Amino acid sequence: xxxxxxxxxxxxxxxxxxxxxxxxxxxxxxxxxxxxxxxxxxxxxxxxxxxxxxxxxxxxxxxxxxxxxxxxxxxxxxxxxxxxxxxxxxxxxxxxxxxxxxxxxxxxxxxxxxxxxxxxxxxxxxxxxxxxxxxxxxxxxxxxxxxxxxxxxxxxxxxxxxxxxxxxxxxxxxxxxxxxxxxxxxxxxxxxxxxxxxxxxxxxxxxxxxxxxxxxxxxxxxxxxxxxxxxxxxxxxxxxxxxxxxxxxxxxxxxxxxxxxxxxxxxxxxxxxxxxxxxxxxxxxxxxxxxxxxxxxxxxxxxxxxxxxxxxxxxxxxxxxxxxxxxxxxxxxxxxxxxxxxxxxxxxxxxxxxxxxxxxxxxxxxxxxxxxxxxxxxxxxxxxxxxxxxxxxxxxxxxxxxxxxxxxxxxxxxxxxxxxxxxxxxxxxxxxxxxxxxxxxxxxxxxxxxxxxxxxxxxxxxxxxxxxxxxxxxxxxxxxxxxxxxxxxxxxxxxxxxxxxxxxxxxxxxxxxxxxxxxxxxxxxxxxxxxxxxxxxxxxxxxxxxxxxxxxxxxxxxxxxxxxxxxxxxxxxxxxxxxxxxxxxxxxxxxxxxxxxxxxxxxxxxxxxxxxxxxxxxxxxxxxxxxxxxxxxxxxxxxxxxxxxxxxxxxxxxxxxxxxxxxxxxxxxxxxxxxxxxxxxxxxxxxxxxxxxxxxxxxxxxxxxxxxxxxxxxxxxxxxxxxxxxxxxxxxxxxxxxxxxxxxxxxxxxxxx
Numbered sequence: 001x002x003x004x005x006x007x008x009x010x011x012x013x014x015x016x017x018x019x020x021x022x023x024x025x026x027x028x029x030x031x032x033x034x035x036x037x038x039x040x041x042x043x044x045x046x047x048x049x050x051x052x053x054x055x056x057x058x059x060x061x062x063x064x065x066x067x068x069x070x071x072x073x074x075x076x077x078x079x080x081x082x083x084x085x086x087x088x089x090x091x092x093x094x095x096x097x098x099x100x101x102x103x104x105x106x107x108x109x110x111x112x113x114x115x116x117x118x119x120x121x122x123x124x125x126x127x128x129x130x131x132x133x134x135x136x137x138x139x140x141x142x143x144x145x146x147x148x149x150x151x152x153x154x155x156x157x158x159x160x161x162x163x164x165x166x167x168x169x170x171x172x173x174x175x176x177x178x179x180x181x182x183x184x185x186x187x188x189x190x191x192x193x194x195x196x197x198x199x200x201x202x203x204x205x206x207x208x209x210x211x212x213x214x215x216x217x218x219x220x221x222x223x224x225x226x227x228x229x230x231x232x233x234x235x236x237x238x239x240x241x242x243x244x245x246x247x248x249x250x251x252x253x254x255x256x257x258x259x260x261x262x263x264x265x266x267x268x269x270x271x272x273x274x275x276x277x278x279x280x281x282x283x284x285x286x287x288x289x290x291x292x293x294x295x296x297x298x299x300x301x302x303x304x305x306x307x308x309x310x311x312x313x314x315x316x317x318x319x320x321x322x323x324x325x326x327x328x329x330x331x332x333x334x335x336x337x338x339x340x341x342x343x344x345x346x347x348x349x350x351x352x353x354x355x356x357x358x359x360x361x362x363x364x365x366x367x368x369x370x371x372x373x374x375x376x377x378x379x380x381x382x383x384x385x386x387x388x389x390x391x392x393x394x395x396x397x398x399x400x401x402x403x404x405x406x407x408x409x410x411x412x413x414x415x416x417x418x419x420x421x422x423x424x425x426x427x428x429x430x431x432x433x434x435x436x437x438x439x440x441x442x443x444x445x446x447x448x449x450x451x452x453x454x455x456x457x458x459x460x461x462x463x464x465x466x467x468x469x470x471x472x473x474x475x476x477x478x479x480x481x482x483x484x485x486x487x488x489x490x491x492x493x494x495x496x497x498x499x500x501x502x503x504x505x506x507x508x509x510x511x512x513x514x515x516x517x518x519x520x521x522x523x524x525x526x527x528x529x530x531x532x533x534x535x536x537x538x539x540x541x542x543x544x545x546x547x548x549x550x551x552x553x554x555x556x557x558x559x560x561x562x563x564x565x566x567x568x569x570x571x572x573x574x575x576x577x578x579x580x581x582x583x584x585x586x587x588x589x590x591x592x593x594x595x596x597x598x599x600x601x602x603x604x605x606x607x608x609x610x611x612x613x614x615x616x617x618x619x620x621x622x623x624x625x626x627x628x629x630x631x632x633x634x635x636x637x638x639x640x641x642x643x644x645x646x647x648x649x650x651x652x653x654x655x656x657x658x659x660x661x662x663x664x665x666x667x668x669x670x671x672x673x674x675x676x677x678x679x680x681x682x683x684x685x686x687x688x689x690x691x692x693x694x695x696x697x698x699x700x701x702x703x704x705x706x707x708x709x710x711x712x713x714x715x716x717x718x719x720x721x722x723x724x725x726x727x728x729x730x731x732x733x734x735x736x737x738x739x740x741x742x743x744x745x746x747x748x749x750x751x752x753x
């Protein structure tokens with residue numbers, strides 16, 4: 001899309017679809033209580049005539065469409081013209097704690113007023129003409145426009161952006177409307193909406209975003225793709241939800257491609273274009289970001305608690321190729337006392353690297369069950385890579401095509417190749433229940449061997465020309481990640497009684513199927529910084545758990561052969577230790593002994609990781625019935641602090657640990673301490689907050705790490721090689737005047753960092 005700095009092109013795409021019709025909502029024609037606690041609203045839409053860059057009503061070409069407003073819970077309103085049941089959507093998993101409220105309609109002073117029956121206002125739609133003091137008719141009068149506002153929590157007002165214009169015909173946003181596209185065999189409808197954005201309003205969420213933290217002034221296309229890194233505008237995980245500092249969140253319930261412009265195309269509007277036939281908006285209020293996200297999770301689902309062993313170290317590279325290679329490496333991990341719980345085998349366990357047939361190489365893994373049994377006896381579990389793509393030469397291809405486990409492609413066209421060099425014939429069709437059962441069956445055979453986790457790689461792209469069983473490609477594209485991960489998670493849960501996957505792509509609802517990692521970051525400090533920004537935004541999009549490849553996935557400039565340097569390796573290790581989950585992975589060796597200058601520091605940081613696992617488990621419990629992620633943006637705890645609205649290079653791990661990774665070679669950074677008192681984790685020094693610590697230098701073994709004064713943190717006091725050995729009781733540290741620093745507390749993990 002060429003940027004034209006014009007609403008008609010950059011939002012409406014009228015240059016790409018010149019025959020489009022623009023319809024804009026006028027006033028509410030009629031409203032009534034529907035008998036089931038909802039309010040029915042008949043809204044008049046007017047077809048607009050476009051003259052140059054201007055729009056004028058084409059009187060009397062109108063149509064009336066019915067919307068409904070319902071209150072799902074205190075703080076959650078649904079405004080929709082969708083007739084499908086919410087429960088039929090894979091994006092929705094309604095909480096049993098939702099307390100629906102009956103809405104009451106009244107008409108007074110020229111407005112429809114909607115309340116919750118207790119007098120609390122929930123919405124208002126104005127029917128009165130706007131006030132004028134006539135002076136001139138040189139400029140035509142404005143045509144009637146939908147003027148309404150929502151009050152999901154009964155307090156804060158979220159108005160439509162109704163009068164976002166220069167003159168009446170020169171629009172910068174549309175409060176509510178749709179576009180009829182006439183380019184195909186039959187017209188399609190795409191929906192438009194916009195809410196007013198105040199001058200200092202900040203926006204967050206929408207999935208992974210790797211650039212600035214506050215999304216104000218950005219337009220993003222929610223269209224999953226293989227991002228090929230984390231330093232660009234593409235994203236593996238797009239979530240149709242944003243959070244506003246104005247005190248609300250918006251969930252756009254659709255799997256279609258969506259464009260969001262957050263005070264960008266118009267500085268006065270948060271607006272969206274949804275390439276779907278219906279519009280389904282959930283407007284969520286709350287007193288804090290956590291409460292708003294809690295409301296979002298009450299609609300789309302809560303993540304569960306992951307097993308303790310998942311919080312240990314995961315070690316990987318692209319890739320290990322044999323039983324013997326893995327045995328040698330992970331015996332050395334134990335001999336040299338690097339704590340580790342997980343072995344991840346990437347693309348190399350098949351007969352041919354990258355050719356996913358869900359079967360071990362007979363030559364290199366002659367007895368997979370015995371191999372995994374031996375690894376388990378050493379305290380390791382095994383994770384296996386796979387992909388939903390099946391290409392030419394794959395032994396499963398003919399069966400998958402014959403039984404329509406792969407969706408047939410129109411004209412026999414092929415999709416793109418991945419790194420395997422195969423031409424792809426398609427992806428498993430997870431809208432087909434038979435294909436889901438087939439896929440689950442293959443995973444369960446791997447669990448029979450002893451595998452614990454499946455890495456559900458890819459899932460961002462599907463063939464647009466395939467005939468999928470349950471959905472057209474345009475509505476399946478973004479949703480595919482959710483259906484794919486749901487199948488793998490359920491297979492694991494059915495087999496083991498607890499679910500877990502390792503996933504890259506995501507859409508709304510994917511937070512129910514943890515865990516996700518940040519994709520193929522460059523092994524550079526800018527790759528590290530962008531990874532953190534993406535992780536913070538994902539936490540503001542409903543996800544509890546998140547990880548990233550330590551110390552970055554691919555080399556620069558040589559993708560496969562540029563090794564990360566030792567400084568980056570230890571700095572990214574520190575970031576990984578203080579993240580939700582910790583995995584080493586990349587295109588070349590990632591084992592600590594390949595970075596001998598810092599391997600001793602790495603060992604101590606890994607011991608610190610295991611000491612903190614009781615704290616990570618404790619804090620994970622918060623996510624079960626809240627809106628908190630484990631890795632939290634500063635604004636979760638300090639939403640009114642202007643500094644915390646912008647900070648993207650430090651965060652909270654749980655409620656108590658304030659983490660500021662060092663992400664440069666100078667080992668210098670600024671650290672912001674919010675209000676209150678803060679204890680230096682390393683020294684025990686107590687500092688007052690509401691200030692910046694500027695140009696602070698940190699030795700290679702340390703990063704800024706603070707704890708809220710007087711808080712208590714559980715920790716495991718003994719050095720262990722894996723979580724199997726954590727059989728004793730956790731202890732508690734209170735970070736008060738008696739805390740004298742890391743040296744005197746974490747005796748089992750101490751080195752002079």
